[in-house]
Amino acid sequence: MDSTTIKCPNCGGDLRFSAEKQLLICSYCASEFTDDELKEAEKPFTETEHFDVHSNPEDVTHFTENTVGYVCSSCGAEIMCDSNTSASECYYCHNPVILKGRLDGKFKPDLVIPFKVTRETAEELFKNWVKRKWFVPNDFKSARQLERLAGMYTPFWIADCKVNAQMNGTAKISTTFTTGNYVVTTTKVYNVDRAAFMQYEKVPADASQKLDDAFMDSLEPFNYNELTDFSMSYLSGYFADKYDVDKDEVIKRIKTRVESSAQDVLRQDVSGYTSVSPTFKSTNIIRTDWLYTLFPVWFMTYMYKGKVWTFAVNGQTGKVCGIPPLSALKVALMASILMIIGMLIGLFLPLFTG
Numbered sequence: 158m159d160s161t162t163i164k165c166p167n168c169g170g171d172l173r174f175s176a177e178k179q180l181l182i183c184s185y186c187a188s189e190f191t192d193d194e195l196k197e198a199e200k201p202f203t204e205t206e207h208f209d210v211h212s213n214p215e216d217v218t219h220f221t222e223n224t225v226g227y228v229c230s231s232c233g234a235e236i237m238c239d240s241n242t243s244a245s246e247c248y249y250c251h252n253p254v255i256l257k258g259r260l261d262g263k264f265k266p267d268l269v270i271p272f273k274v275t276r277e278t279a280e281e282l283f284k285n286w287v288k289r290k291w292f293v294p295n296d297f298k299s300a301r302q303l304e305r306l307a308g309m310y311t312p313f314w315i316a317d318c319k320v321n322a323q324m325n326g327t328a329k330i331s332t333t334f335t336t337g338n339y340v341v342t343t344t345k346v347y348n349v350d351r352a353a354f355m356q357y358e359k360v361p362a363d364a365s366q367k368l369d370d371a372f373m374d375s376l377e378p379f380n381y382n383e384l385t386d387f388s389m390s391y392l393s394g395y396f397a398d399k400y401d402v403d404k405d406e407v408i409k410r411i412k413t414r415v416e417s418s419a420q421d422v423l424r425q426d427v428s429g430y431t432s433v434s435p436t437f438k439s440t441n442i443i444r445t446d447w448l449y450t451l452f453p454v455w456f457m458t459y460m461y462k463g464k465v466w467t468f469a470v471n472g473q474t475g476k477v478c479g480i481p482p483l484s485a486l487k488v489a490l491m492a493s494i495l496m497i498i499g500m501l502i503g504l505f506l507p508l509f510t511g
Contacts, residue, residue: 166190166198166444168405186408190443194321198444202317202356217262223389226257226399234367235399236309237264239392248307248396249367249458249465264399265449266387268315270379272308272395272453272472279306279455279470286468286477302459308472310392310451311373312364312400316357316411319444322419323352326435328427349433351423357415359384362407364400364449369467370410375478376471379452383473387451397451404447416440 163172163181170185181190190198226237229247235257236248247254274282280303287298328347333340359381363373419440427433453472458465468479 163195166195167408167442168445170405185405188408188442190441194441194443197319197354202319202446217265219389220265221259221262224392225259227254228257229254232367235401237392237397237399238395239389242392242394242396248309248456251305251458266312266451267448268384269310269387269391269451270381270383270453270473271385271391273383274453274455274470274472274475276306276308276455278475279308279472282470282475282477283457283468286479287481302457305459306455306457308395309454309456310395310397311368311454312398313361313450313452314364314400314402314404314407314411315359315361315448315450316408317446318357318360318411318415318442320355320357320415320419321352321439321441321443322355322416322423323350323437323439324420324423324427324435325350325437326427326433328430328433330429331431344431347430349427349430351426353419353423355419355422357418359448360411360414361450361452362410362414364402364407365398366401367398372467372469372478376454376469376476379471379473384450391451395453400449404445408442408445411445412440412442415442 164170165172165183165186165188167188168183168186170183172181172183172190174180175182178189181192181195182188223240224237225240226235228235229250229252231252232247232250234247234249234254236254246252283303283306326349328349329344330347331342331344333342335341361377361379363370420435420438424433424435455470455472457468459468466480468477468481470477
C-alpha cells in the first residue's frame with residue numbers, strides 16, 4: 158500500500174500531526190498549520206504580481222557547461238563565474254583559490270538584478286567615503302587595495318508568502334478635566350481584536366553563511382522592477398557567491414520580517430485610542446514560494462589584525478555601506494597629541510588667568 162507524505166508549503170519538509178497542539182508541524186522549519194490553512198496554501202497566489210520561473214533542461218545544461226567554480230583551501234569559500242573569467246585569490250581571505258570545475262545545475266539562479274553601477278563609479282564612491290576616515294590604516298586607501306574591489310553577485314532567497322495574522326489587546330481612552338481644586342481623569346478600557354489574511358511579495362534573505370546578515374540588510378533596498386530571468390550574459394566579467402544556506406534555514410528570518418510588518422499593519426488599524434497594549438500576537442505563514450536570486454554588489458575586503466573588514470556598494474542603487482578599520486598607531490598618536498595639548502593648557506592657563 159502506498160503511503161502519503163504531506164509536505165510543508167514553506168520549505169518542503171515533512172509535516173507531522175501533533176496530538177498536543179492538534180496541528181500539523183514541520184519537522185524542519187517548525188511551521189504550524191491547521192487543515193484550513195493547508196487548503197489555503199494549495200491555492201495559487203492571486204491579486205499580486207507573482208513570478209512563475211521554471212528552468213528548462215536546456216537552460217540548466219547551458220549553465221553547467223559555461224560556469225566554473227573556484228574553492229579556497231583556506232576558508233572554504235566557493236565562488237562561481239563564467240568560463241571566460243578566472244580567479245586568482247579568495248575574495249574573503251585573500252588566499253589563492255583553485256579551480257573546482259563545473260557546478261551542479263541546482264545552483265542556477267532563477268532571477269538576477271544586473272549591475273548598473275560601474276567599477277569607476279564604485280571606486281569614486283569608495284574614495285569619497287574613505288577620505289573622511291582619518292584613522293584608517295594608510296594602505297587601506299592604497300591603489301593596491303582599490304584593485305581588490307570586485308563585482309560580486311550575492312545569493313538571496315526571495316519569498317512570496319501567504320500569512321494569517323492576529324492581534325488581541327487592551328485599548329484605553331483617557332480624558333482629563335479640572336473641577337475646582339481637583340484634576341479628574343477618567344479611563345475607559347476596551348478589548349480590541351484584529352485579524353487579517355495578507356500576501357507578501359519578494360521578502361529577501363541573503364543565502365550565504367559568509368555574509369553578515371545585518372550588513373547585507375543595510376545594503377537594501379533593491380529595486381525589484383529590474384528583476385529579470387537569469388542569463389549567463391549577466392555573469393560575464395563578474396563573480397558570484399554560491400548559496401550555502403537553504404530555504405529551510407532562512408524561513409525563520411523571513412518570518413521575523415513578515416511578522417513585524419504584519420503586526421504593524423494590525424496595530425495601525427487600531428486607531429482613536431489613547432493607548433493600546435497587545436496581550437496576544439500571532440503570525441503564521443501558511444505558504445511560501447521561493448526564488449533563488451542574485452543581487453549585484455561591489456565588495457572590498459581588508460585584512461587587518463586577523464579580522465576581515467568589508468566595504469560594499471549596492472551595484473544597482475549606489476548605496477554605500479561599511480565599517481572602516483582603525484589604525485591603532487593613529488589612534489594612539491591622536492590620544493598623545495590631545496594629552497599633550499591638555500597638559501600645556503593646564504600649565505599655561507594659570508599664567509593668563511592669575
